[in-house]
Amino acid sequence: MSNVIVNRVAEFLKRFPPFSFLEKRDLELVATAVEIQYLEKGETLFRKGEPARPHFFILKEGTINLLEDTQYGEEIREVCDEGDVFGVLALLGKRPYVLTSRIVENCLIYAIPVSFFEKVLEENSRVALFFAAGFAAGQVVVRQDLSQSQKARGEFKNASGDHSLLIFSDQSEVNFSEKVLKCSPDTTIQHAAKLMADTQVSSIVVCDQNDFPQGILTDKDLRSRVLAPGISTKNPVWAVMTSPVITRKKQDGFSHIYLTMIRHRLHHLVLTLDGSAQSPVAGIISDHDVFLSMGNSPAVLIHGLMNSLELADMRVIRDRAEQMLRYYLDNEISMDFVASVMTEINDVIISQALEISKKHLNPDYPEMEKVRFCFLSMGSEGREEQLLRTDLDNAILYQDVPEKLQAKAAEYFQKLGEGIVEVLLACGFDACPGKIMASNPEWVQPLSVWKNYFSEWILHPSPEALLKVSIFFDFRAVAGNKKLSEELTEHIYQAIAEKQIFLNFLAQNALKNPPPLGFFKDFVVEKSGENRDQFDIKSRAMLPLTDLARLLVLSHRIVGINNTFKRFEKLSELEPGNAELFSQAGKAYEILMRMRALEGLQNRNNGRFIQPKSLGKIQRQLLKNAFSPISELQEIVNIRFQLDYFRR
Structure with a gap:
């Protein structure tokens, strides 16, 4: 590849993680190894079930849909755009593709050899952790953040690239358990299961007389290898244990341990004194331990929120976000970054609250499915400054509907707002003393009413109107159809232009x-x-x-x-x-x-x-x-x- 092309490839790659974490020399080496592929609309890069190619990909130009086969035909699982890294399971898993890639717009793709990039993974823990966090989050397209929003990509990234250290900080040592439940190979399955139940752990390590690990039996093994096939629990554990057991030494760094678990699809990893299976057991780490070790990572917290609609879980995760906030504040992290992280977490909670409320209401209001609306955050959350769970200021804006649907729409969006606010309160946010919330019918209105509100405040700026202005002028569309909020913004500026004395x-x-x-x-x-x-x-x-x-x-x-x-x-x-x-x-x-x-x-x-x-x-x-x-x-x-x- 000519130097000119290599330089162009390197300049593009360095704009996106994980390549932005590389030193100039390593980036140029990666660029040299890149294969450039051009595909036209309608073509397929790879299909589900095909063996993984010796490359993973980053999209330079165009759009690609990743499709999943369902009983209703192909459904879009992901949409890749500029800078997205995909086909990454080939990098660590080396397994067949789980989705089909279809070219939506003519594409230019950079294919990066897996064998070449594995060396980069071994030498650069920041790159390794970037991929590790993506896999932990179940991503098929690895992006910088887990919310998959363009806004968050900009917020979580700065020119120096230093934020990656904060999002996926490496650990010198991982939290793990030194008290390992063990048994001999001849122990019956029933007795091993009883030991696990008595000690309330999800695994037992099978060891020989030297305390060397011979295998491991987990809750999952009991379900899939014993109960499902109907095997007698009087059999010895050696007959159903996972063997040989994969091991690492407890002094290994976080990224090395985590990548081992991901590469081998492990929920538990046995740690020994020297890292081999011919050494006494020294500890065990579970994927839960890994999650706790990454507890100060917004990526992990956001992933947890995006994959839960349980109020108790959402509350716990938001509590942990506050612990992360304390860490950032104590360590003098840039407030711009801190505010971006906390805003993203709050926004995900709001989006999940909306999904919970819609899931409950929509079966009874099928006619509302196509009515456009958006959820507005105002005050400090609207300004992306709500670090603590202070009082809520929010509202709902929906499109004007025909007269025959007006009563139904008002009823639906009122209930929707009440449901969202209930979830936010359950997650620890305070109610607004002035009741400026989406649970208040006054602040759940169609676009025409919202326009009238602002026109009235601007035309007749009484003290009460100016108080409302100080809250409502900072509105931000968090979920739903954001074009509605843009239309309202245009109206506001036009109204101010017509009455400059309002300023x-x-x-x-x-x-x-x-x-x-x-x-x-x-x-x-x-x-x-x-x-x-x-x-x-x-x-x-x-x-x-x-x-x-x-x-x-x-x-x-x-x-x-x-x-x-x-x-x-x-x-x-x-x-x-x-x-x-x-x-x-x-x-x-x-x-x-x-x-x-x-x-x-x-x-x-x-x-x-x-x-x-x-x-x-x-x-x-x-x-x-x-x-x-x-x-x-x-x-x-x-x-x-x-x-x-x-x-x-």
């Missing part, structure tokens, strides 16, 4: 909160109530910044940026003269988010109220520094929107 009212509202520091440069605290002498970090510090960022972005007619620090980032581009101030404001908001989340995790609450006396000197100074951009921004807004004249 002056919004500016006035953005300045209603005084600076967080008093005359003597100390924190302005609550004077009464249950939070007396505490500092309200949300109302006095974070809310002014979110309000100011929203106002300025609206004044520039910027669509599609809800996140506060991304709004300030965009404003830095639009107003170079104020770039430094906007940059400081964005960083200040990140500090405030981090501090509130840590406060909430420590006190197991929403983190809103902070006791200033509990802060150390450095924390107090850091918090005060974060306040400095607020007064400057308020002064800019005061002048820009001529509020001194506007108030007269």
